[in-house]
Amino acid sequence: MKLGEGVEQAIHCVALLSGLEPGAVVSAAALAAFHGVSVSYLLKHLQALSSSTGLLETVPGPRGGYRLARPASAISLLDIVLALEGLAPAFRCAEIRQRGPDPLPGRYFAKPCGIAAAMLKAERAYRAELARVTIADVVAGLAAEDSDGAIAARGCAFLTLHQRRPGQGAAPALKET
Amino acid sequence: MKLGEGVEQAIHCVALLSGLEPGAVVSAAALAAFHGVSVSYLLKHLQALSSSTGLLETVPGPRGGYRLARPASAISLLDIVLALEGLAPAFRCAEIRQRGPDPLPGRYFAKPCGIAAAMLKAERAYRAELARVTIADVVAGLAAEDSDGAIAARGCAFLTLHQRRPGQGAAPALKET
DNA sequence: GCGTACATACTCGGATACTACCTGTCCGAGTCCGTAAGG
DNA sequence: CCTTACGGACTCGGACAGGTAGTATCCGAGTATGTACGC
Secondary structure, eight states: OOOOTHHHHHHHHHHHHTTSOTTOBBOHHHHHHHHTOOHHHHHHHHHIIIIISSSEEEEOSTTOEEEESSOGGGOBHHHHHHHHHOSSOSOOOOOGGGOSSSOOOGGGGSSOOHHHHHHHHHHHHHHHHHHHOBHHHHHHHHHHHOTTOHHHHHHHHHHHHHOBOTTSSOOOOOOOO | OOOOTHHHHHHHHHHHHTTSOTTOBBOHHHHHHHHTOOHHHHHHHHHIIIIISSSEEEEOSTTOEEEESSOGGGOBHHHHHHHHHOSSOSOOOOOGGGOSSSOOOGGGGSSOOHHHHHHHHHHHHHHHHHHHOBHHHHHHHHHHHOTTOHHHHHHHHHHHHHOBOTTSSOOOOOOOO
């Protein structure tokens, strides 16, 4: 019962990308520098969000980068969690009730056992709660708690500095950390 | 986002122990044999249920074993999951928004970020759903789906064969698998 | 001056080591039972 | 016959290896850019 560390990074990145102008992209290196994490490791998670699931779009080559493939209001926290952690439920029923000496015939176990049902029901509640929250909601919530707008201002400054539209202007050198 | 395999074993064991007569105990070896799992490994989890949390009571020595420390109606699935997986939430907020170059002063981050709040809220829903289900409910549910009572009969046969009250009778040899 | 071709540098993508946790196992401390000796 | 002491065996408890998934990193494939050359 432990989520990977990349989930937090991925959510923050997606939230940041939601502030991009239409068509603009941001490189993984810039995202990693902004959050103070390893570039190579962040790439691993961004790939999971782009190739496997279709949450992000990628633009290769110089002045390439990542961009949301859907509006922020159409991306839920559940989408990101499932993309990174896999679709399999956390609770895995090994049907140990069928093991041991002289087990009963299989026909007695047509229905999944009540324990697995209860565990999976709880997990459905968890996922439903995550599916209810979209990236747009998260960004709105962050802005609400950011009374003087300092945090939002930092994000906007980052975006205006590092976002770029493929096919226009010169790629700025990444600011040294 | 993956629960350990021992969670299922522990829940099945507790459900089985709920059928014991008052004061009787069952050894870990018998429980492991009934479920077809490793004795030593099951012991590891049973210890977590007995020493750390107080869900199970232990009786040492010959004809010792495990027994519920509380009524089955007072033990929830959440109690077992937390005992085995730890009390820490699955989502860990590393506050990466405070990292990176020229971070904002700490006073801007007095409140936890909205992302962590949303993730933890979903986890509270998960835990609330698990806390709502007690072992007594699980056993009742198992009996309801067990139309001809074959599964329950197997459990009862096991209990009458392997349960024992400390200070009475001879310890029966464990049936070979 | 304009168009084209090329070398360049930057980007993402997948393949490769390292670490921590979960899984599985072992041996030791403690306790109760059964037996045997003694009164 | 009853009491007492002892040996034995069984139990749980904590300490010890192995395997798998997460973490961190590296190098290679691909592409748009910027420049230089030719017309």
